[in-house]
Amino acid sequence: xxxxxxxxxxxxxxxxxxxxxxxxxxxxxxxxxxxxxxxxxxxxxxxxxxxxxxxxxxxxxxxxxxxxxxxxxxxxxxxxxxxxxxxxxxxxxxxxxxxxxxxxxxxxxxxxxxxxxxxxxxxxxxxxxxxxxxxxxxxxxxxxxxxxxxxxxxxxxxxxxxxxxxxxxxxxxxxxxxxxxxxxxxxxxxxxxxxxxxxxxxxxxxxxxxxxxxxxxxxxxxxxxxxxxxxxxxxxxxxxxxxxxxxxxxxxxxxxxxxxxxxxxxxxxxxxxxxxxxxxxxxxxxxxxxxxxxxxxxxxxxxxxxxxxxxxxxxxxxxxxxxxxxxxxx
Numbered sequence: 498x499x500x501x502x503x504x505x506x507x508x509x510x511x512x513x514x515x516x517x518x519x520x521x522x523x524x525x526x527x528x529x530x531x532x533x534x535x536x537x538x539x540x541x542x543x544x545x546x547x548x549x550x551x552x553x554x555x556x557x558x559x560x561x562x563x564x565x566x567x568x569x570x571x572x573x574x575x576x577x578x579x580x581x582x583x584x585x586x587x588x589x590x591x592x593x594x595x596x597x598x599x600x601x602x603x604x605x606x607x608x609x610x611x612x613x614x615x616x617x618x619x620x621x622x623x624x625x626x627x628x629x630x631x632x633x634x635x636x637x638x639x640x641x642x643x644x645x646x647x648x649x650x651x652x653x654x655x656x657x658x659x660x661x662x663x664x665x666x667x668x669x670x671x672x673x674x675x676x677x678x679x680x681x682x683x684x685x686x687x688x689x690x691x692x693x694x695x696x697x698x699x700x701x702x703x704x705x706x707x708x709x710x711x712x713x714x715x716x717x718x719x720x721x722x723x724x725x726x727x728x729x730x731x732x733x734x735x736x737x738x739x740x741x742x743x744x745x746x747x748x749x750x751x752x753x754x755x756x757x758x759x760x761x762x763x764x765x766x767x768x769x770x771x772x773x774x775x776x777x778x779x780x781x782x783x784x785x786x787x788x789x790x791x792x793x794x795x796x797x798x799x800x801x802x803x804x805x806x807x808x809x810x811x812x813x814x815x816x817x818x819x820x821x822x823x824x825x826x827x
Contacts, residue, residue: 696732708739
């Protein structure tokens, strides 16, 4: 069994890789959804946790995971963030200190971490940051004089097998990050793209141009926006327009139903997978994704044809069903 679960945690990211060696978790969005999922699946041992960066929507659930003493964690990789002064980062930092007797804490997640993440039939490849960028750190200036933010330091991770480039987890990268990755000749192409910023605006970058550039190099078959209905009204129309321009044949799906697509909840509950933060309140759009790794063709739940049918029949103002020209006017 090799599969990747893109867990619906609301506004945030959380990915669980399961293979014959065990479990790897990449990012831990806010709340206890991840811990509930692990209990539901009977998972009590985690090989590795990878944290892309220190924003709460990527690290908030790590506190709950560290507090679940019945769940053992062998190793955690993350980059420090000297500029982060949030209560979430502080509580996670303290919890990590309390766990260091039983869990190895690696305060670096860079391209040089890839060999340490080796699996039998699956590669977890860190495409960014390089060690030289990590040494600069958040708040420092790169060679172009650009001051690095937490998002600029987001770890970009690709999951691939011998047969296929399966999933690209883009965290919250910026256009400057994208340009650095491309300058290093990294292969970003993947069947599935978990889109950065949860479909929100990418800082000062032009949202349409950034989305178009990213999707043009990734060429995904499926683009996932991992967001919550309650926060920020993501994805933005201009972002979706860029996705459609860069990858016109890609299927676009949100974990939860955006208020930009539907001001009210449809009567039908579309939740083909069994667990997610949006299920109880019927906030799901596609909900949690489970992607089978290493197949010649993309295999996932929910089935994309069923999701498309749900959207076209019940979400009449869905952004994913509009043309780039229509989206540009919103």
